[in-house]
Amino acid sequence: MDDSPPPPEATPPPPPPVTSGSPTDFLKNVVGKRVVVRLTSGVDYRGVLSCLDGYMNIALEQTEEHVNGTVTNRYGDAFIRGNNVLYISAAEPL
């Protein structure tokens, strides 16, 4: 019997990345789109995502602040400090 290790080509190559993509891909795709940003406090900000950085600091345009379903504030531009962010959700098809 041949007990030598299998030739290299026997190990399958890693599968190509699936199109759904990584979290980073999601963030790249969602820039410029309408989003919902939920903070850990439960407050939601709905607006157009201008940009974000590695700390998840976020710049939003045309922002509405929602507290349990009612609009409590509107901002032309808003900077949200990343540590407060629970999630970012796309509010339109990507």
Add this chain to the structure above:
Amino acid sequence: MDTSTGIQEPFDLIRLSLSERVFVKLRGDRELTGILHAYDGHMNLILSDVEETIMLVDGMDGAPSGQGVVNVAKRKMEMLFVRGDGVILVSPPSRT
């Protein structure tokens, strides 16, 4: 790269607000407006001509249950350093 507002990273929004009046939402149901003179990467801020609004949930006085916020306290400060870890949101003056 060049969007209508020319913003490439979130801090650009803050940089463009230097020497302008900004609105700041803080932890602990506090809000500030003041003129922005300095900030850093932690969102530590230095503001002048500051008005602080503190939202107080008033449980006393037998107020009928319903709206949570019954009372606000306001005070003014001439020159204020704000530690960045309390900052939730900063909004520049509406330039729409």
Add this chain to the structure above:
Amino acid sequence: MLIFSVFKTLTDQRVTVELKNDLSITGTLKSVDQFLNIRLDAIEVADQARHPHMMAVKNCFIRGSVVRYVQLPAEHVDTQLLEDATRREAASQAKR
């Protein structure tokens, strides 16, 4: 670093430090470090009646992380200088 420098220029001035537990301490700024820890001399506590345990304390060290605000003497803050220094620091960080 920028805010640290600002505090260094304010040593020996009277400042009011408001902590996250609502205690307000006014004192002479003796020193500050890169974490914005603060040493105050000749302190007075606002609302002594609520904080009787502070009556005997004449100086203190405040850990930076417990600070909410520091009220600064406006006449000793050059706001134009602050804005220029902030833009310079922002530019150097963008290039990194």
